[in-house]
Amino acid sequence: MNTSVKDFTASPEFRLLIIMVFVFGLMSVLSPDRFLSSQNLTSMAFQFPEFAILALAMTIAMMTGGIDLSVVGIANLSAVVAALILTHFSNAEMPAAQSAIWLAIAITAALCIGAIAGLINGSLVAFFGLPPILATLGSGLVFTGFAIAMTGGSAVMGFPDTVALIGNATLAGVPVPLILFAVLAFLLHLVLTRTAFGLRVTMYGANPLAALYAAIDINRMLLKVYVIAGMFASVAGLIIMSRANSAKADYGSSYLLLAVLIAVLGGVNPYGGYGRVIGVVLAVLSMQFLSSGLNMLGVSNFARELIWGALLILVMVINTHAVTALRSSLKPPK
């Protein structure tokens, strides 16, 4: 019992919990009437899921020691395809039931695009032996490029009202994007901790060679990892589309950095082998509190970018040195 408490307080997740509580407390003190208002809390709950889901996608890729730089490209391509289906086949005069069917078809198409894109990434990494950075850098350009080619670079808009359900509605008072995020986060947590697949992902990330000798079907596993990342990205794309009420090839370009930042901040090891969904969730909340709080204090977007970057490096320094300290404390005493 004593040791498990000690383990917990030494974990990156515990440090994150403290950071999150600290940021929340700081913002509440600095701007109590505005930061703690129910209006702000609701608006935060609508804002963060779109990039938080991209961070989950990044998390599973990073668990294998890879990275997925194409998540924003996949999100926008999925959204553009869904948007084109919606604008071509449905309109405001259509009965609600009929437009709901088209919405379902558009969502399915978007998820398929995410899965296919993930399959492409996974094949490049698994069968062609491309380093994940290059594979997803190249494929990200291709996905974005297709979205540009399909739309001529302009935004697709003019959706039926039902589309707003994904990004702007509430279910029993809880924002739908928040529910989507919670479900995906919980699913990813279960997959990583309760399934054989999750164990393989962690093993492969920790030591690819050992995983090879343990007769793990690595190619199959990598394909699944990138397909999951791709489908998560397409869900994020649908949320962005619904909230912006349009789809465009270059939406959310700042989200790529943010997704990497959140995953690393959440304690996911970019070399693979370690990562917990709870850490990512805490990191997302810290970032959102920081972002909304700074916004209320009148800090510009550019300064926010500066603070995010500084936070990323600071956390990496702390984590790297905490890991080094932990390793040296585990060595047998001389």
Added chain:
Amino acid sequence: MTDWLPKDFWTRNETLVAGVIMLFCFVATVSDPRFLTITTVSDLLRASIVIGILAVGAMLVLVSGGIDVSFTAIAVFAMYSSTVLSLTIWPEIPWPVIFVISVVFGAALGAINGFFIAFLGLPTLIVTLGTLSIFRGFLLTFIGSQRISDLPPSMRDFSRGVIARGTTEAGNFYSIPWAALALLFVIVLTWFILKKTMLGRSIYAIGGSVESARRIGINVKWTQFFVYVYVGALAGLAGIIHGSVGRMADPFSLVGLELSVIAAVVLGGARLIGGYGTLTGTMLGVALIVIVQNSLIVIGIPTTWQSVTIGILILLGTGVPAYRAKRAAAQAG
């Protein structure tokens, strides 16, 4: 290497890229005979100068086994802040001085990357992603976010300087600016460092294997530190040339270009795992990316497909050698 051609001539990336470039030029000339003129060549050369200098830096980082995505932010930071500094303190500044200031700013920012990477041992991608947003955020928050079009007069003089200019028989104007000499200088200097100095050999060695390099007595930390400072300095130079030639200090320019530059370098045969990369390959990669960006429309592909084309080129250019290496490893094992 005693043969006229290197043994791996037909299988190396340089040959592949040169072949693609020649094919592209052939198709372009067939579809529009005006393509193969000195005007096109001088336009493409002018477009390659800034990307070329940045690519030399990116190649050096890849050779050392790292990856840098912050150099565009360094370039724009150095360019904009040295311009602002000159305008407030010494508007009549001669251009060589402002160039030196920009290079020093670049080297200083590169030293920040070098500190975190070499001395604190953080992953290069994460550090440079972080510093990318720090440099850019700092520039736009504290130095300025306005475009400046009335630059110090000497910068405009620099952009007017040309090595050669003239008009073709068909009446098309062409010119090769002094800035092209800067690219040449950077290539020669980097070639010298890589091939003729212990430092250069050390960069290849740590890219090949950090542990082996350490055991033969190479100072890994200082070599890595040097790489990031040098890359920062090159970025500072590329930035100020970009500002001078474009006659505008735009704090929103360049950032976003980093992945295309890395793509060009990787196309030229540099490997992400380090230890391998050549200047010839890098320049061929730059040429291919610049030609695709500027002349796709000549061979009848609309510019909206530009991104797809470059993405596919990256996947093919890196996928073919990666696949071959994987097959070779499987056969050996």
